[in-house]
Amino acid sequence: MQPIFSRTRRRRQRDRIAPGFGDHDFLRAAMVDGLAERLASVKRSFADALDLGCFDGSFPFPPGTRAARVDAGHRFANMAGGVQADEDALPFADASFDLVVSAGVLDTVDDLPGALALARRALRPDGLFLAAFLGAGSLATLRAILREAEGERPAARLHPQIEVRAAGDLLVRAGFALPVADGEPLSVRYASFARLLSDVRGSGSGNLLAEVAPLSRETLARLAAAFEARRDADGRVTERFEIVTLTGWAPDASQPQPARRGSATASLAAALRVPE
Structure with missing residues (x-):
């Protein structure tokens, strides 16, 4: 299969942006805040967690959680005290964690279905998966001016984006139970084109396509x-x-199960019948 992204370019880009990432981290900060809020609403403890695509290692895990961190970039991995690896080629054994979080990287993974399947396998039964990334509709202004600047046949300069519904389908395909996918818009007002380009590149959202x-x-x-x-x-x-944002659980017998088909005790027709 022809790769969508260049793994080498992705690793080099992450190493290049690492020193100044704090000047362009507002997108990931918004994702981290949202994931941390969801995690705080889960009334259970997590002993072992994986930060998948850790950037600078700033995700705030609950106290007492042992956190392993992995990033495709060597510099980010070193900054976070983690290991370097691609998200679709994890070096961890199955059932190593009861929590996996990922903020800001999955939209640029070449084999996203494979990465989700590996995250699912890395979880213990009833383990929680939380992820956030930029999806379809992002950078609409930049895409529009690229079309204007390059005419009827613009070059591919921004990678394909994943729609919310497709993201939910990928969770199901990867074997997650109780899957949820939702989207939230974030608008940013720019004073200059140079700053927009700087944020796109400095946040790790630049062109990582295999052909540039x-x-x-x-x-x-x-x-x-x-x-x-x-x-x-x-x-x-x-x-x-x-x-x-994605939420999913590793399957476990303790989780709520859908009712068996045909087990209903009342018909839909009876429920909808207008009383006389």
């Missing part, structure tokens, strides 16, 4: 002009990000 076409100075000038044309009354341009 060079961006000429002329195209960059047209992109900047298209950005300028979109300024609002306050002189800013709004970019939109869609954060997809």
Whole structure:
């Protein structure tokens, strides 16, 4: 199968952005806050956790949780005291963790179904999986000005994005129980095109496609002009990000089970019957 992303470019990009990541981490910070809030609502303890795609290791695990951290970038892995590995090639044994979290990386994994399957296998029965990443609808403004700047046949410069419904289907395919996928928009107003590009690149959301076409100075000038044309009354341009959040559990007999088909004791027709 032809790869979508370049693993080598992805690792190098993560190493390149690691020193200045704190200047562009607002997207991941929003994801981490959302996942931490969901985790806090779960009334149970977690002994062993995996931070999958750990960046700088800033995810706030509950007190007493032993956390292993893994990142595709060597520098991020070192910063977090973790190991370097791709999310779809994990070096952990099955049933090693009772919690797996991932913030901001799964949309750039070449084999996402494989990565989710490995995360599921790494969980013990009734273990919890929480993840967030940028989904379909993100960077709508940048995509629009790229189309304007490059005409009818624009080069592929931003990777395909995953819709919420498709993300939920992938959870089911990976074998998670009680799967939930939802989306939340985040709008950011930019004063300059340079800052938008800087955030895209500095957050790890830049072009990681296996085939990359060079961006000429002329195209960059047209992109900047298209950005300028979109300024609002306050002189800013709004970019939109869609954060997809996933929740799933490793199957266990203690979990709620769907009713057996045909086990209902009342008919739908009777329930909908209008009383006389």
